[in-house]
Amino acid sequence: MFTEILFGYEDWPESFLAGAFTVPGEGGPWTLALEFGGDLGTRPRIMEALSTGTRAVSHSSNGGKPMDFLHWYEDGELRTTFEWPADRTGSTPDALNAVMRELGLNPTGDEDPEVDRKAAALALTERLTGVRVTEALLREAAYRTGEVPEEPAAGH
Numbered sequence: 561m562f563t564e565i566l567f568g569y570e571d572w573p574e575s576f577l578a579g580a581f582t583v584p585g586e587g588g589p590w591t592l593a594l595e596f597g598g599d600l601g602t603r604p605r606i607m608e609a610l611s612t613g614t615r616a617v618s619h620s621s622n623g624g625k626p627m628d629f630l631h632w633y634e635d636g637e638l639r640t641t642f643e644w645p646a647d648r649t650g651s652t653p654d655a656l657n658a659v660m661r662e663l664g665l666n667p668t669g670d671e672d673p674e675v676d677r678k679a680a681a682l683a684l685t686e687r688l689t690g691v692r693v694t695e696a697l698l699r700e701a702a703y704r705t706g707e708v709p710e711e712p713a714a715g716h
Contacts, residue, residue, distance in 0.1 A: 577595065577705065577706075577707060577708075578593050578594065578595040578705065578706060578707075578708045579593070579594050579595075579703035579704065579705045580592065580593040580594075580703065580704055580705075581701040581702055581703050581704065583691050583697065583701070584690075584691075585689045585690035585691040586688075586689055586690025586691075587690070590689055590690075590691050592691060592693070592697075592701075594698070594703075595708065602618065602620065602629065602631065604638065607631060607633045607638070608633065608636045608637075608638075609636070610633070611633035611634060611635060611636055611637075612635060612636045613635060614635070615632075615633065615634050615635075615688065615689070616631075616632075616633045617630070617631070617632050617633070617685050617688045617689050618630070618631040618685075619681055619682055619684075619685040621678055627643060628643065628677050628678050628681045629641070629642070629643050629681075630642055630681050630684060630685065632650070632656070632688055637651055638650045638651060639651055639652045639655060640652055640653050640654075640655055640656050644671075645660055645665040645666055645667050645671075645677075646666065646667060646668060646669035648667065654667070656684065656688075659684060659687050660680075660684060663680045663683045663684055663687075664680050665677065665680045665681070665684065
């Protein structure tokens with residue numbers, strides 16, 4: 561996708577590269593954003609702004625490491641976030657417990673070694689958005705790309 565853009569992209573101290581496209585989902589169209597070298601979905605000020613008047617869900621992983629994060633915002637408020645299913649925070653940390661159990665994520669602590677947490681966290685994102693992220697979807701999308709500042713501009 562963006563690999564040809566990334567080569568030679570050496571200086572990104574205050575921004576990162578992202579691509580976005582519109583995709584159908586729950587309640588109408590959604591914007592799906594993919595980022596490289598940044599942490600858009602973990603920046604509270606950015607996610608609060610993106611979710612104002614709507615919902616924003618971020619799923620992120622740290623490459624091959626066993627780090628999978630989910631952040632669910634509604635109307636500027638962080639509702640639930642976690643890396644490990646049993647260690648949730650936010651204004652409604654238990655709101656997703658039933659669906660987490662359905663997907664094999666145990667909100668009470670005991671991890672099932674057979675459950676792929678990356679896949680389960682991505683499935684939870686799908687449940688919150690109605691957007692199924694597939695290889696074909698990512699490959700066939702018409703991306704708009706750009707640099708995203710690490711923090712929103714003043715007043716935004």
